[in-house]
Amino acid sequence: MDTEQLETHYREIIRNTGEDLDRDGLRDTPLRAAKAFQFLTRGYRQTLDEVVNGALFESDMDEMVLVRDIELYSMCEHHMLPFIGKAHVAYLPDGKVLGLSKIARIVDMYARRLQIQEGLTRQVADAVLQVTGAKGVGVIVEARHLCMMMRGVEKQNSCMTTSVMLGHFRSNPDTRAEFLRLVRG
Secondary structure: OOHHHHHHHHHHHHHHOOOOOOOHHHOOHHHHHHHHHHHHOHHHHOOHHHHHOOOEEEOOOOOOEEEEEEEEEEEEOOOOOEEEEEEEEEEEOOOEEEOHHHHHHHHHHHHOOEEOHHHHHHHHHHHHHHHHOOOEEEEEEEEEEHHHHOOOOOOOOOOEEEEEEEEHHHHOHHHHHHHHHHHHO
C-alpha cells in the first residue's frame, strides 16, 4: 500500500469538503490519515501462517478451550466506518492446542480488513478450525457499528451479535449450550 498515493487521495477528499489544507490543523492530516488507514487495514498484509508462527502444540487436552472478550476494531466495507466490539472464540482440541495469544492475533488479522461482521465471524471460525484441526469451533462476535450510530438510523445503543458454530458446536446441543453458558460468564 503506497503511503504517498493514499496521502494524495486523502488530500483530495479533504479539499472536496471545502476545507483549507493550508490551515495549521490540517497541514499534515493527509499523511497522518494515510498512515492510520494503513494501520487499520494491516490484516491484508498478514497471513495465517505468519500470525500462528508455529505455535501449535501436542496436547491430551480434549475439553473446550475458550478465549472470551477479545476486543476488536474493524471497518465496515459498506461505509468505511469503524465497528468495535469483542469476540469469543472456543474450540475442542483434537491432539493439538493453539498458543493463547494466537487466537487474539487471528481475530485481529481478519478484523483489520474492510469487513462485514458476518464475514469476520466466519473467517475467524474457519481459520481456527484450519489451524487446529479441532473437533469443533464456536465464535461469537458482538459489535457496535458507527455506520448505524453516526449516520443513517442513528441508533446509539444497538449492538449486533453474530455466531458461527462448526463441528461439535453445530451438531452437539450440549457443546453449544456449554459454550453459550461460558461466554455469558
